[in-house]
Amino acid sequence: MLEASGVIVLSSQREVFDYAVQQNLLPKNVSADESVRLDRLSLLLMRSFDIKGGLFYTLFKTPHYAYRELAFLNIIQGRHDPGMIVTGERLLFYVSRILSQRE
Numbered sequence: 001m002l003e004a005s006g007v008i009v010l011s012s013q014r015e016v017f018d019y020a021v022q023q024n025l026l027p028k029n030v031s032a033d034e035s036v037r038l039d040r041l042s043l044l045l046m047r048s049f050d051i052k053g054g055l056f057y058t059l060f061k062t063p064h065y066a067y068r069e070l071a072f073l074n075i076i077q078g079r080h081d082p083g084m085i086v087t088g089e090r091l092l093f094y095v096s097r098i099l100s101q102r103e
Contacts, residue, residue: 004095005048014032020044035085037063038080039064040063042067042082043062043063045075045098053066064082067082073101
């Protein structure tokens, strides 16, 4: 995802994970083998792709408002639970939606 957003290109998954933690894109207490919830992934997507949000996202920058912003931008489509676990396939769908909207 960081490579797709043009932020950084690194050779290993571990380097990418460490970079994301260092840049505060991920919480400090997260491990690489954990599942990710949709609201937390929304925050990661907003930060990685430097998506400007609405008023509440701009003020608070929380997973809740990141999720709402991506739903508003129609990147997250339909009704979803912000606490649901995101699959790799779903992650690729969201990244492709962001990239297609940027073109």
